[in-house]
Amino acid sequence: MSETTPLAIESLKHAPKTSGVEEMILRRWSPRAFTDRAVSAEDLKKLFEAARWAASSYNEQPWRFLIGRKGDATYNKIFDALVEFNQSWAKSAPVLILSVGEKTFAKNGNPNHHALHDTGAATANLALQATALGLHTHSMAGFDNEKIRKSLAIPADYEIGAVTALGHFGSVDTLPDPMKAMETAPRERKPLKEFVFSEWEQPAQF
Amino acid sequence: MSETTPLAIESLKHAPKTSGVEEMILRRWSPRAFTDRAVSAEDLKKLFEAARWAASSYNEQPWRFLIGRKGDATYNKIFDALVEFNQSWAKSAPVLILSVGEKTFAKNGNPNHHALHDTGAATANLALQATALGLHTHSMAGFDNEKIRKSLAIPADYEIGAVTALGHFGSVDTLPDPMKAMETAPRERKPLKEFVFSEWEQPAQF
Numbered sequence: 001m002s003e004t005t006p007l008a009i010e011s012l013k014h015a016p017k018t019s020g021v022e023e024m025i026l027r028r029w030s031p032r033a034f035t036d037r038a039v040s041a042e043d044l045k046k047l048f049e050a051a052r053w054a055a056s057s058y059n060e061q062p063w064r065f066l067i068g069r070k071g072d073a074t075y076n077k078i079f080d081a082l083v084e085f086n087q088s089w090a091k092s093a094p095v096l097i098l099s100v101g102e103k104t105f106a107k108n109g110n111p112n113h114h115a116l117h118d119t120g121a122a123t124a125n126l127a128l129q130a131t132a133l134g135l136h137t138h139s140m141a142g143f144d145n146e147k148i149r150k151s152l153a154i155p156a157d158y159e160i161g162a163v164t165a166l167g168h169f170g171s172v173d174t175l176p177d178p179m180k181a182m183e184t185a186p187r188e189r190k191p192l193k194e195f196v197f198s199e200w201e202q203p204a205q206f
Numbered sequence: 207m208s209e210t211t212p213l214a215i216e217s218l219k220h221a222p223k224t225s226g227v228e229e230m231i232l233r234r235w236s237p238r239a240f241t242d243r244a245v246s247a248e249d250l251k252k253l254f255e256a257a258r259w260a261a262s263s264y265n266e267q268p269w270r271f272l273i274g275r276k277g278d279a280t281y282n283k284i285f286d287a288l289v290e291f292n293q294s295w296a297k298s299a300p301v302l303i304l305s306v307g308e309k310t311f312a313k314n315g316n317p318n319h320h321a322l323h324d325t326g327a328a329t330a331n332l333a334l335q336a337t338a339l340g341l342h343t344h345s346m347a348g349f350d351n352e353k354i355r356k357s358l359a360i361p362a363d364y365e366i367g368a369v370t371a372l373g374h375f376g377s378v379d380t381l382p383d384p385m386k387a388m389e390t391a392p393r394e395r396k397p398l399k400e401f402v403f404s405e406w407e408q409p410a411q412f
Contacts, residue, residue, distance in 0.1 A: 015259045018252065018255050020248070020249075020252045020339070021252050021255050021256055021335065022230065022256065022334065022335055022338050024228065024230070025256045025259055025331055025334070025335060026259060028259065028261070030261055041412040042226070042412075043226075044410075044412055045398070045412045046224065046226045046227050048398050048401075048402045049224050049227050049398070050227055050228065050231045052395045052396070052398065052401075053221045053231055053232060053234065053393075053395060054330055055234070055236055055330070055333060055343075055345055057345075057346075057347040057368075058347070059394070059395075061395060061396050061401065063401060064401045064402075064403065065401060065402050065403065066403050066404070066405070066406065067402060067403070067404060067410050072404070073405075074404055074405060113347065114322070114326070114347050114367075114368065116320070116322050116323040116326070117322040117323065117325060117326035117329075117367060117368065118326055119323060119326070120320070120322070120323035120324055120325070120326030120327040120330070121326040121327060121329060121330035121333075122330075123323075123327060124260055124261070124326070124327035124328075124330035124331055125231055125330055125334075127261060127327075128228065128231070128331075128334065129227065129228055129231060132228050133226065137261075139261055139263075140263075141263040141264070141319065141320050152405070152406060153405070153406045154406065155406075161320075161323060162263075162320065162323065187259075188265070189258045189259060189265075189267060190258070190267050192251070192254050192255070192258065195254075195258070195267065195269060195270045195271060196254045196270075196271050196273060197270065197271065197272050197273070198272070198273060198278070198280055199272070199279075199280060199358070199359070200272070200358060200359045200360065200361075204250075204273050206247040206248075206250055206251045
């Protein structure tokens with residue numbers, strides 16, 4: 001059992017240490033097991049303060065977040081829109097957040113092609129701030145967009161972003177069997193040469 | 207002149223200190239004045255390592271980055287696609303990076319609606335890591351998408367993201383006049399109640 005204690009898993013999920021790369025970035029990962037401990041109001045404020053200072057095209061700040069806390073109507077509406085696979089683990093998360101991005105610029109109504117790009121940036125800030133506070137996030141694309149738009153009354157001018165589960169990392173033993181192995185598998189990423197180019201598909205030389 | 211020294215401006219651009227919110231997040235901002243000091247290969251590697259560990263839908267890692275260093279062909283191609291306003295300041299940046307996101311999942315060819323969302327997340331990681339290293343980034347949407355797609359041979363299956371200028375913060379005096387004031391203006395963001403809701407447009411209570 002020792003390899004599946006929360007501490008052992010946290011250590012396993014830590015990206016390889018790279019001198020000079022921020023701990024907060026290397027330690028962030030997306031668990032599926034959460035404890036039932038609530039997230040404090042103070043911590044929630046810090047997370048959205050972090051999101052707030054993200055960069056955006058023309059400083060439009062197109063992101064909006066709808067936050068559901070376990071037991072409230074918004075939580076239930078977000079949860080009900082998740083695909084079954086995500087419901088099976090996300091039910092342990094004390095907070096579910098839906099992000100959306102405004103598709104046009106407030107000042108002139110022109111289309112903002114970076115609405116989701118910038119919403120993703122704000123969500124990355126939020127995730128890193130969560131890590132710094134000892135919290136974890138797990139963002140999902142697996143939910144019914146139209147159902148969530150309807151139940152949460154999202155206007156047509158907003159593009160649906162992601163649902164993010166938020167809470168404290170819990171015990172793998174609470175997860176359905178197929179997910180236990182996923183929760184303890186090493187993290188994987190493409191090597192730099194596959195996504196940093198000098199010319200298209202020519203690895204940049206460092 | 208004392209209010210326009212790089213140090214004074216950095217201090218002005220620091221988001222209001224909020225206890226428990228990460229310095230790296232509050233200190234990140236997007237300047238227009240860069241020195242001509244090059245960015246070391248070691249630092250570039252750290253920035254992309256930070257981008258690498260961002261979260262993405264199904265861990266697809268849809269982001270690709272094309273990096274131009276002043277004097278090389280890729281730099282010139284990115285620069286040539288910028289709108290004139292951005293050219294007038296970005297010419298001082300030693301590095302220009304184009305991000306793109308793959309629109310379909312590699313494993314099954316299904317559309318990835320979060321390609322730019324996740325590319326934005328990776329770019330946020332990169333920007334924060336830059337801040338941690340004493341560097342600065344300034345991402346832009348103001349460029350000719352079709353021109354850059356053609357000159358850099360970006361395949362149709364990739365969506366164009368942003369161009370990010372990268373370097374060391376320089377002297378405001380090098381900027382064209384209209385931009386000097388922008389560079390020394392206080393930073394502005396919406397208050398939380400305008401983008402964190404419990405129900406649509408109902409501010410969340412913390």
